[in-house]
Amino acid sequence: MADRLWARVDRTDSGCWLWTGGRSTARNGFRRSAMGMRHWKAKLTDDDVAEIRRRFTGRRGEQTQLAHAFGISTAHVHRILVGTSRRVA
Secondary structure, rough: HHHHHHHHEEEEOOOOOOEEOOOOOOOOOOOOOOOHHHHHOOOHHHHHHHHHHOOOOOOOOOHHHHHHHOOOOOOHHHHHHOOOOOOOO
């Protein structure tokens, strides 16, 4: 195992050790995941999100009613309405 590691390190004359192996984008936090209704765990379609925004009038308790109607949390309804979740629908 150590041989595999050191085969990917270039020790320069200046004392620097340069990594010459490949770079995994997932390991370094660069991988993007699907968003919106393309995500594998999505409960809402884009039409559902548009309907939530259309139905909301601001009445007391309305976010809770919408959450129950669509099978999501009230926090998720709030994020949809303020635009921090599912910005485009």
